[in-house]
Amino acid sequence: MPQLEAWQQVLVSEDFLTSTHGKLSCSSCHNGNEQGESMEQAHTDLIVAPSSDPVKACDTCHGTLGAQHQESLHATLAGYKETIRVRSGQATLSLELEKMFEAKCAKCHTSCGQCHVTRPVSVSGGFNAGHNFYKRPNMTLNCTACHGSRVGSEFTGQNAGISADVHYNKGFQCVACHSTEELHTAEPGATSRYDNSLAPACEDCHQVSSNAYHAVHKNKLSCQVCHSQEYKNCYNCHVGKVESGITQPSELGFKIGKNPLKSAERPWDYVTLRHIPISPDSYDEWEPNALVNFAALPTWKFTTPHNIKKNTPQAANCTSSCHNNPAVFLTQDDLQNMSAEEQAANQGVIVDKIPD
């Protein structure tokens, strides 16, 4: 996404001044000196992003939303932090890994303002609507500004040869499925977006039709196994200390594996799996050999590709697309180029026997 010019990032529109938030004084949220005669004077003790303290800035009028947000994964990024911690084998992240996390990962930490006023810091921020507040985050300017390289490109059909998600083609934005309640939920202790009990499920809207395929596969396959297309798999992360370029390109692929998150809500035996952006040397520039416990977690993880279609190659012809077709399953053969540790980490999700 092209970033805004510096002056565009802070240009306030006239109509903001008559909006609910615009009727508050600037300094009541941003501090500073409104009578300052120079920029330096006016910016004395300036709070650029008031919602970095959402309880103080937002909850005065918005109940406990700010406090809830502080406990949500969007704010804590606990999912990322916990997996790095486990792979590092450290009780808490080392100083160097903390620095890496703050410099790289935390750019996608989300405050109230980064969903409802500005673009996220990861794309250099700036007002989306002249400082006007908006209830529904904009899919492009907010959600996929962070969730862009995989989910966003899948959903909007930017991967070569892969159709956009049927929901996108019907005009749905992210918030059509991801509710206010889900996104604002406090999730203390959660380490995965899938821990959220308010996360959307296909059945929230779709009644599963009683055709023969559904009858046979119900509870055995997740919906995405038959109704999603190839998606991006990443094998490393662009967290270099000096440059932030991607060190290893992503690859389109589609792999069915054993369900690592089996539960009452996710009872399926087989699900789609995605390789996550991590390798044993991902953080070496920050701390050499930091991931001593790399194989503590699988690198192929449960995924819900956002490129849903009714008719996919899998759904078109079961017998040739999945049955007797090892190419669509994650097997030991797919792990051959990986280290022995990574192979060991993924033993729980690979498919041993291809269905006939």
Added chain:
Amino acid sequence: MRHSFYAIILSLFVIASFYQCSDPRTPTSPDDGLAVSACVTCHTDAAKLKVLAIPEEGSTEDAGES
């Protein structure tokens, strides 16, 4: 008597809430009819901002995770 007391307390609470959320909080707020905020003067004027803005070495990297 007791009801009057409660009514007064409730009224005070309503008034306090109104002031908390609806009213300008400083005499320099945009709509108070007094001094115009320096913030408003500059931040609504694109030409001024272009002069004042210090171009930053910003990242142009593509969208990130997920």
